[in-house]
Amino acid sequence: MSLSPAKRERRRRDIGARATAPSLEAPRRCTVLGCTNLTQRSAGTGLSTRHCKRHKEMLRRHGVTWRKSFTETELAPYRKSVRTWVRLNRGRPEFQEAITDLDSMLAASGKPKDAFAVQSARPKEKARIALARLREAGKGGEHLLTIVLTIKAITTDKGPRGNPEFQQVQIAKRAHRLIPRTRIKSDIWGDIAKRTRPEGLVMRILGEKLIEAAGGTATGEVIREVIALKNAGGAQ
Ligand SMILES: [Zn+2]
Numbered sequence: 001m002s003l004s005p006a007k008r009e010r011r012r013r014d015i016g017a018r019a020t021a022p023s024l025e026a027p028r029r030c031t032v033l034g035c036t037n038l039t040q041r042s043a044g045t046g047l048s049t050r051h052c053k054r055h056k057e058m059l060r061r062h063g064v065t066w067r068k069s070f071t072e073t074e075l076a077p078y079r080k081s082v083r084t085w086v087r088l089n090r091g092r093p094e095f096q097e098a099i100t101d102l103d104s105m106l107a108a109s110g111k112p113k114d115a116f117a118v119q120s121a122r123p124k125e126k127a128r129i130a131l132a133r134l135r136e137a138g139k140g141g142e143h144l145l146t147i148v149l150t151i152k153a154i155t156t157d158k159g160p161r162g163n164p165e166f167q168q169v170q171i172a173k174r175a176h177r178l179i180p181r182t183r184i185k186s187d188i189w190g191d192i193a194k195r196t197r198p199e200g201l202v203m204r205i206l207g208e209k210l211i212e213a214a215g216g217t218a219t220g221e222v223i224r225e226v227i228a229l230k231n232a233g234g235a236q
Contacts, residue, residue: 015047019047027042028041030055032052032065037053040052060199061198061199062169063163063165063167063168063169064166074154074158075150078153078157080230081153081229084229085229086142086145094216097216098141102141102144102214103140104213105131106140110128111132112129112135114182114194115181115196123202123205127202130175130176130179130202130206133180137178137180143178144210148218149217149223152167152218167207167211168203168207168208169204171206172202172203176198176203179195179196
């Protein structure tokens with residue numbers, strides 16, 4: 001699934017040339033409200049005809065242009081309520097169904113590859129490897145369902161609402177954090193630990209897969225129950 005080094009180099013150069021070629025159109029401003037920067041295309045810093053470099057980078061890393069990813073402090077009360085909800089609702093058939101679907105997805109994810117080997121893979125393959133590495137790290141359906149419910153609850157409660165891309169990225173980023181770094185020993189560099197970067201298309205694909213598999217449980221009704229628990233003081 002990966003490109004040969006020569007092809008990758010050609011593609012990199014091609015993108016570089018297109019990104020820095022002078023634009024024939026009149027200079028255009030970034031579409032983010034209040035931003036006066038030129039678009040990447042107009043400034044010759046990239047391909048985007050809608051966003052400036054800074055906002056394109058925000059979008060790539062966080063899923064929206066105007067806010068960063070949720071912090072631990074923001075997520076903690078929602079995660080705590082999700083754990084309480086899971087304890088109280090473990091017997092519900094839709095819960096068991098989501099765990100089965102998520103576990104099956106992990107089981108079908110194939111062979112894991114280390115963080116060094118992942119670099120040259122395409123996004124779809126990277127998402128598959130991320131699932132395989134989660135399984136290898138001993139993470140199961142319940143870990144993943146907790147993440148999906150936590151992100152759905154916080155975005156429903158605090159926003160941004162109706163933004164599937166932000167949800168996908170936030171869910172994938174939390175799952176990605178559960179994947180351990182790849183460690184190698186090198187005679188020259190000593191111990192090196194590498195982690196793949198949690199950004200770009202792979203985060204959208206991974207997030208979408210997790211949401212789909214957890215779908216039966218992560219319903220509006222369940223999310224409202226989680227938020228009610230949080231407002232009642234979270235876990236007992
Ligand atoms: Zn901008």
